[in-house]
Amino acid sequence: MDDKGRHTFVCGHPIAHSRSPLIHNYWLSRYAIPGTYRTIDIEPTKFTQFMSDLPVSDFVGGNVTIPHKEAAYALAARSDDMCHLIGAANTLWIKDNLLHATNTDAQGFTANLDQQAPGWDKATSALILGAGGASRAVIFALQSRGFSSIMVANRTLQKAVELTHRFGPRVTAHTLDAVVELSRDVGLIINTTPLGMSQTPSFSIDFSNAKSGTLVTDIVYVPLRTPMLASAAQAGLRCVDGLGMLLHQAAPGFHKWFGIYPEVTPELRNAIVEDLVKFQ
Numbered sequence: 456m457d458d459k460g461r462h463t464f465v466c467g468h469p470i471a472h473s474r475s476p477l478i479h480n481y482w483l484s485r486y487a488i489p490g491t492y493r494t495i496d497i498e499p500t501k502f503t504q505f506m507s508d509l510p511v512s513d514f515v516g517g518n519v520t521i522p523h524k525e526a527a528y529a530l531a532a533r534s535d536d537m538c539h540l541i542g543a544a545n546t547l548w549i550k551d552n553l554l555h556a557t558n559t560d561a562q563g564f565t566a567n568l569d570q571q572a573p574g575w576d577k578a579t580s581a582l583i584l585g586a587g588g589a590s591r592a593v594i595f596a597l598q599s600r601g602f603s604s605i606m607v608a609n610r611t612l613q614k615a616v617e618l619t620h621r622f623g624p625r626v627t628a629h630t631l632d633a634v635v636e637l638s639r640d641v642g643l644i645i646n647t648t649p650l651g652m653s654q655t656p657s658f659s660i661d662f663s664n665a666k667s668g669t670l671v672t673d674i675v676y677v678p679l680r681t682p683m684l685a686s687a688a689q690a691g692l693r694c695v696d697g698l699g700m701l702l703h704q705a706a707p708g709f710h711k712w713f714g715i716y717p718e719v720t721p722e723l724r725n726a727i728v729e730d731l732v733k734f735q
């Protein structure tokens with residue numbers, strides 16, 4: 456540690472859009488911790504070298520984002536069980552000169568719903584759209600809260616089928632054609648695909664027959680109110696946007712690097728919302 460404190464980063468490619476520096480710098484300032492958190496743009500061909508240099512760098516750790524999450528998992532000297540299950544890492548730290556990795560997406564997902572929709576886990580059945588890394592984190596989170604039926608609908612059926620092998624018989628695989636039918640009878644619906652992000656197409660789901668208590672959430676947070684959330688709200692369903700998951704997945708990393716478990720406050724959320732609005 457030098458006189459500027461501990462140094463941390465988020466690396467990805469591209470990385471300029473990342474809101475992680477806003478989040479971590481807000482916490483550094485709020486808790487008056489000396490330290491830095493900055494973006495580093497690393498092209499895929501340079502990522503292996505970047506990872507091998509980290510243990511002898513000034514950094515105590517950092518975040519990894521698209522497209523390096525799978526490579527970070529594969530290259531870290533010590534990956535925890537969460538990484539193994541999800542097959543990707545988003546948080547790194549250096550301990551005993553070794554690069555350690557974890558994945559905090561499941562924790563971020565759960566903490567967001569705990570904060571925004573307390574009691575959400577009284578539901579027992581869920582429908583997940585998508586079968587990538589984010590979907591695996593959500594499945595883990597739902598299983599750890601006791602969901603007995605988790606339906607995964609994906610464009611490529613085979614990828615959803617692979618998840619049934621990985622996570623067991625409570626998980627079932629479906630095509631996207633089945634979504635409207637499946638959505639009628641579940642307590643929770645989660646979009647884990649990039650569909651609905653600004654400038655991309657969205658899912659058009661007819662929620663008119665969904666149960667009235669169904670909660671709908673999206674991991675997309677630009678825009679905050681995705682077309683899917685808008686149509687769920689239109690049908691009178693409860694909705695939670697994806698920004699909270701981003702905020703909450705950041706907290707465990709901050710704790711590892713700086714020793715304080717930071718709070719996700721309305722002020723922090725508002726600061727990020729103000730920044731997001733500038734780009735919509």
Ligand code: ATR
Pocket residue numbers: 584585586587588589590609610611614647648649650
């Ligand atoms: P992540 O790790 O962030 O979850 P990913 O592993 O690339 O990202 O997974 C993205 C998910 O979004 C996948 O389920 C993908 O479907 P496929 O398995 O068929 O590729 C889904 N997805 C991406 N673009 C899509 C689109 N245009 N229509 C439907 N599904 C899409």
